[in-house]
Amino acid sequence: xxxxxxxxxxxxxxxxxxxxxxxxxxxxFETEGLPGALPHGQNSPQKCEYGLYAEQLSGxxxxxxxGTNERSWLYRIRPxxxxxxxxxxxxxxxxxxxxHIAEHSLALGQxxxxxxxxxxxxxxxxxxxxxxxxxxxVLTQTGMAAHTYAFNAxxxxxxxxxxxxxxxxxxxxxAIRVFTELGKMDVEPSEICLVPRGTMFKVTRLSEEKVWxxxxxxxxxxxxxxxDRGPIGANCxxxxxxxxxxxxxxxxxxxxxxxxxxxxxxxxVTEIGHSPLDVIAWHxxxxxxxxxxxxxxxxxxxxxxxxxPSIFTVLTAPSxxxxxxxxxxxxxxxxxxxxEHTFRPPWYHRNxxxxxxxxxxxxYDAKEExxxxxxxxxxxxxxxxxxxxxxxxxxxxxxxxxxxxxNTMAFMFETRFPQQLTKFAAELETLQEDYIDCWAGLxxxxxxxxxxx
Numbered sequence: 123x124x125x126x127x128x129x130x131x132x133x134x135x136x137x138x139x140x141x142x143x144x145x146x147x148x149x150x151f152e153t154e155g156l157p158g159a160l161p162h163g164q165n166s167p168q169k170c171e172y173g174l175y176a177e178q179l180s181g182x183x184x185x186x187x188x189g190t191n192e193r194s195w196l197y198r199i200r201p202x203x204x205x206x207x208x209x210x211x212x213x214x215x216x217x218x219x220x221x222h223i224a225e226h227s228l229a230l231g232q233x234x235x236x237x238x239x240x241x242x243x244x245x246x247x248x249x250x251x252x253x254x255x256x257x258x259x260v261l262t263q264t265g266m267a268a269h270t271y272a273f274n275a276x277x278x279x280x281x282x283x284x285x286x287x288x289x290x291x292x293x294x295x296x297a298i299r300v301f302t303e304l305g306k307m308d309v310e311p312s313e314i315c316l317v318p319r320g321t322m323f324k325v326t327r328l329s330e331e332k333v334w335x336x337x338x339x340x341x342x343x344x345x346x347x348x349x350d351r352g353p354i355g356a357n358c359x360x361x362x363x364x365x366x367x368x369x370x371x372x373x374x375x376x377x378x379x380x381x382x383x384x385x386x387x388x389x390x391v392t393e394i395g396h397s398p399l400d401v402i403a404w405h406x407x408x409x410x411x412x413x414x415x416x417x418x419x420x421x422x423x424x425x426x427x428x429x430x431p432s433i434f435t436v437l438t439a440p441s442x443x444x445x446x447x448x449x450x451x452x453x454x455x456x457x458x459x460x461x462e463h464t465f466r467p468p469w470y471h472r473n474x475x476x477x478x479x480x481x482x483x484x485x486y487d488a489k490e491e492x493x494x495x496x497x498x499x500x501x502x503x504x505x506x507x508x509x510x511x512x513x514x515x516x517x518x519x520x521x522x523x524x525x526x527x528x529n530t531m532a533f534m535f536e537t538r539f540p541q542q543l544t545k546f547a548a549e550l551e552t553l554q555e556d557y558i559d560c561w562a563g564l565x566x567x568x569x570x571x572x573x574x575x
Contacts, residue, residue: 141306143366147348147411153305154197154403155370165195174402175201181318181345181408192345194304194406199372205322205381205398209390212382214248218544219286219387220256220265220342226548232505233543236552237294237496240333244275247298247325248282248382251338254547255478255500257539258448260286260342260387264441265539266449268478269338270498277324279378281398285385287342289317290437290451292533294482294496296334299326300410303401305368307412311336311482312531314436314451315412316346322381322398323410335496337480339535343448346437354421360436364417367409373399415482415531420457426464431534446538447475454486454532459525466525467517470508476541477501477534484530488513492554499557500547503540511563 144151154160159174161167166176174197181192218224241250250273258265266287291300297310302323309315310329317323327334348360375397383390413436421433437451459466467488479486479499486493490512493499501507509517547553 141308141371142369143307143412144369145363145366147360147362147365148407149367150405150407151367151409152403152405153370155372156402159197159370159403160405161197170197172402174198177201179320179406179408181320190344192406192408194404194408196303196401197403198303199374199400199402200396202398205394206383207392207394209383209392212389212391214251214389216252216546217269217384217389218253218256218267218546219260219384220258220267220539220542221260222256222542222544224543224545224548226543226545228543228548230502230505232499232501232507232558233547234493234499234554234557235497235547235550236494236554238270238272238335238550238552240335241272241274245273246275246277246280247271247273247334248277248280249273252546253544254498255541255543257476257537257541258342263287263342264448265342266439266535266537267340267342268535268541269340270336270480271338272333272335273325274327274333276326278326280380280382281322281324282382282384283320283322284317284340285320285383286387287340288319288345290339290341290346291315291317291336292338292480292482293334293336294480295336296331297328298334299328300324301326301371301373301399302368302410303399304404304409305371307366307368307410309412312416313412313414315410316437317410318345318408321410324399337498337533337535339449339451341439341449343439343441346439346449346451349432349435349438349450354433358419358421359433360413360418365411365413367411370401370403372402373397415453415455418453418455420455422457423461423464426461428461428464428466428469431468441538443538448537448539450475450534450536452534452536454530456526456528456530459527462522464522465517466522467509467513470506472504472506473501474503475536475538476503477507477536478541479532479534482531482533484528486530486532487527489560490516492557492560500541500543508561510560514564 441448488509
C-alpha cells in the first residue's frame with residue numbers, strides 16, 4: 123500500500139524539486155507527504171493510514187505551561203524504538219561538552235582565530251565538528267558550546283540526534299541540505315537553521331566548494347525563542363513570518379544505516395536496516411526551522427550615541443533569571459550609520475556576558491584587519507574589548523555623513539556563563555598570537571588642557 127501511494131503521489135521525487143516551507147515562528151503546523159496520512163480529529167487512531175505508526179516527540183515536560191509546551195505528533199513507517207538497536211560507545215574526540223576544563227597552557231586573554239583549515243581527509247558534517255568553547259553544565263541543562271565545522275563529504279547512511287541540546291547551524295561557506303525526520307532544509311551562507319533536541323537528521327552538500335565550513339551553537343538550556351521587543355513594539359528585528367519550517371519529507375531506504383547519538387557528553391552508535399527519516403506526516407509545534415539573516419530588520423540610533431548590541435538579537439534562550447540569557451544569538455547585519463557627533467562603531471566595554479564571535483561575510487566595522495570570514499574571536503566575561511587602534515582613528519576622524527555598512531554579516535553566541543576554551547582551540551594553528559597588539563596603538567591623548575579632544 124505504501125509503495126503504491128508513493129508512486130501515485132510522487133512524494134519521493136520532492137528531492138528533485140524546490141523545497142517547500144511553512145512560514146511562522148512557534149506555530150502549530152500540519153503537513154503530510156502522502157495524501158490522507160495525517161489523521162484529523164485525534165492524534166492516535168487505532169489504525170493509521172498506510173499502516174503507519176503514531177508517535178509523539180516532546181520537547182518540553184508534559185505539564186509545561188501552554189506558551190512553552192512543545193510537542194509534535196509523527197506518523198512514520200516504523201516507530202523510533204526500531205531506529206535504535208544495541209548501542210556501542212564511540213568517540214568524537216574533538217566534540218567536547220560542559221563542564222569541561224581543558225588541559226592546555228594558554229593563559230587568559232582576548233583571543234582570535236583565522237578560519238579553520240580545510241580538512242586533509244574525507245570528513246562528513248558530524249566528523250568535521252570541532253569544539254571551541256563550552257559553558258555551563260549539560261547535566262543541569264544550562265549553558266552551551268560553541269563549535270566550528272569543516273567537512274567535504276556527505277552523511278549518506280549515517281544519521282545523528284543530539285539528546286544534549288538543540289543545534290543552531292550557521293554556514294559560512296558552502297550550501298548544505300539538512301534532512302531531518304520532519305523535513306528538509308536547504309541552508310546557504312547568511313542563513314541559519316535550527317535542529318531541535320532529539321531530532322534525527324543528516325547533512326549533505328549542495329554547492330561546489332573545496333570545503334563546507336561554518337559554526338554551531340549547541341544550546342543545552344531552554345530552547346531558542348524570539349526576544350521580547352519592549353519599547354520597540356510589534357515590528358522589526360526578526361519577524362516571525364520569515365522563519366520557515368519544512369514540509370513533511372521522508373527517505374524510503376531499506377539498507378544498513380548507522381544512527382549516532384550524543385547523550386550527556388558521550389557518543390554512541392547503533393546499526394539498523396533502514397533509514398530513520400521515515401516520517402510521512404506530522405503536526406505540532408516542535409520542529410526544525412531555517413531563517414534568512416538578510417530579512418532581519420535592524421533598529422538603531424537615528425540622532426546620537428550607539429545603542430546596546432542587544433538590539434541585534436535574533437534569538438534568545440532564556441535562563442531562570444529575567445533578562446539574563448542562557449545564550450543569545452546576535453548578528454551585525456548591513457545597516458545605515460547616521461548618528462551625529464557620535465563614535466559609531468561598538469564602544470569599548472567590559473561585559474558580564476561572554477562573547478564568541480564569528481564572521482560570515484565581509485568586514486566587521488570594529489576591526490580594520492585580521493578578522494576575516496570564517497574567523498572567530500572570544501571575549502570572555504570582564505575582559506575588555508572594542509575597536510582596534512586603526513578602527514578607532516578612522517571612526518574618530520571620519521566625516522559624520524550617512525554611511526551604509528554593506529556586504530557584512532557577523533554574529534555572536536553570547537552567554538551568561540564563562541566560556542571554557544578547549545585544548546583544540548588553544549592549540550589551533552590559526553590562533554592569532556598577536557591579536558592583543560591590535561590595541562597597542564591606542565596611546566594616551568590626554569594632556570590636561572581644557573577643550574582638547
